[in-house]
Amino acid sequence: MPINNILVADDEESMRWVLSKALKKKGFNVDLAKDGDEALRNIKMHSYDLAILDIKMPGLSGLELLDRVRELKSDLLVVIMTAEASMKNAVEAMKRGAYDYLTKPFDLDVIDAIVEKVNRAREMTTQVTLLKEELKDRYQLEKTIIGNSPAMREIYKTIGKVAPSDVTVLVQGESGTGKELIARAIHFNSKRLGKPFVALNCAAIPKELLESELFGFEKGAFTGAVERKLGKFEQANNGTIFLDEIGDMPFDLQSKILRVLQEKEVTRTGGSQTISVDVRVVAATNQDLEEMVRKKQFREDLFYRLNVIPLHLVPLRERSEDIPLLVDYFLAKVCAELEVPVKTCSPDAIRLLTSYNWPGNVRELENTIKRAVILSVDPLLTAADFSGLRVQKGGEPVQSEDLSLEGIVDIKLRGSFTNMEKMESGDVYTMVLEQVERPLIRFVLEKTRGNQVRAADILGINRNTLRKKITELGIEVKKD
Incomplete structure (x- = not known):
């Protein structure tokens, strides 16, 4: 992941100004601190990718601050600046964990070179970490996708055929059939292994937040946007993005997804710069997208763009x-x-x-x-x-759906349980709740014809809570 947020700490206002202007011109978010204590407060409150610290400042010195950084945020890279080009300072800074060391005065080209060096180092570290995790996940995945039926054997063959290419895949199947597992299998067997696999459930995020989640936003784009955030497409750059429940994506947002697929670029919310992305898309849905296209609920052009390789899970x-x-x-x-x-x-x-x-x-x-x-x-x-x-x-x-209370208690009293006093506390309550929740939610969804907003309102719960319950309880939502 390229660096984005930088902290500059120096007691010289002119140095802070010069570095801030140069780094902001390159597109970085920059925070400034006039002494070590202010820098430490910023580090505790915000997330930085790089800190450039003067070695001599009021309050905490750069080296003392470096020690605190190693304790608080060991992954934060630190560059130490000093006006005294002594071997002792350089050795001490590197010994304490500084990434690099600069002697004032220096050309701004040196800062550019360091930033580029940091970017390369972060990219290599990220790739190694991802590769380790994905190889581990791939090993687990091979044991997780279970089945030897003819239907599953066909799935395995299809994965083997489509994984090596960058073709878009649309995985279709009922809720709980393992669509994300299949998407991961496609990624782990592709040339993008070792690059990011980013999953997003389009149904689990409120409509008003989904766009910024996908494309990111610039600092100040809206209230609460205190710093730039990369969207899922940028996070998945050079890898795979898995768009689960794509059928629940708002109609107006579908055109922006189509543009990403066609132009291979995104624009952050509140920004004007287009950012190139190289991302493979695997989408999934438990809905009939062709029927949604006929009803004008899903864009026809996006459907055909996604449905290059349809993969149906029985x-x-x-x-x-x-x-x-x-x-x-x-x-x-x-x-x-x-x-x-x-x-x-x-x-x-x-x-x-x-x-x-x-x-x-x-x-x-x-x-x-x-x-x-x-x-x-x-x-x-x-x-x-x-x-x-x-x-x-x-x-x-x-x-x-109507297991009696007597039946539940009987289950708990079997075996070594001989009376109610020996029953583990809370178990019966949890089991009764599970038996009541599922039929209640199914009943309300049937009465509202699958309208989750209306169902949540009737049940008196948040819509996201309802979605979570639908997933946890394996409830199939049928929409008219």
Whole structure:
């Protein structure tokens, strides 16, 4: 990530003025401090990429301030300035962790060279860190995308075909099917490995904030914009941006996304300068974009620009043969997270889990396994541990929305629990709440025909809270 915010601390006003003017001309945000104490306050309050400090200042000296910086923000790069070209000062500054050392007077070209050097160093550090993290994530991802069904084998083949190119991919599928995992798999197997992977859920951010989140903003662009912020497209430069729930993006903002795809440049909110970006786009949605195009709810030109390679994830109910594999994976994962001995599922539990409809798909299965592991005292999970699921006669699976309080308490009293006094505090309340929340939210969404703003108003909760609950509980939102 290139440097953006710089602090200059010097007791000479003329030096502060010259450096500020030169750095601002290059497009940097610059804060000034007249002594070490003021500089320290700024460092505590703000985020800087580079600090240029005079070695002799009233209050804290540059070297003392350097020591404090190493304690407070070890990633902040510091350049020390001094009018005394002594070996002792230079050695002491570098020994304490300074990035570089300048002797006054100096040409402004020297500052330009240092800034460029800092940029290269930050870029290399960022790339190494990203590469390490992505290789680690890639290893984890290979173990996370579970499935050997024909549908999943087709997905694997498609990933292998499209990953090496920079073609735009549109991942479609119901909520909870693992669209972001697929997007990451495409990135990790592409030539952009080691570059940023930036994900943004378009449905999780209020409309009025989404544009500045995507494109960034300049200092002073609006109230509260106290410093320049890079948008997601700039953050993802040379890498991949994943635009989740693209169908929820406001119509007027869609034209700006189209422009980025066509022109490969962005303009920050409140700014006039266009910034070139080299970004691969992977978008995802659980909505029917073609139908939205017909209803004039989604731009046709943007749809065709995104839909170069369509990739459809089938719901879990259509690849039920993968459920036993997923159950084994989630049991091992959850037990490791909770630091409890690994549990297994009995054949009757597997039959129940395999026959259930899973409207919340893989995410709902994971949450169901987690709940059973937490509530059960036995190493073997049976069908009774999944009493929140049941199958109707005739084989059509449904969710049991009305598990009785007696049934919940009975689950808690099984095994080593012999009376109410020995029950762990809070568990029953949490389980009852989960059983009530899902049907209530589904009912209100049905009555409002999928209008989340109206549903949130009826429920008396924030819209973002409702969206979070919809995701957590694996609720499918059907819009008319």
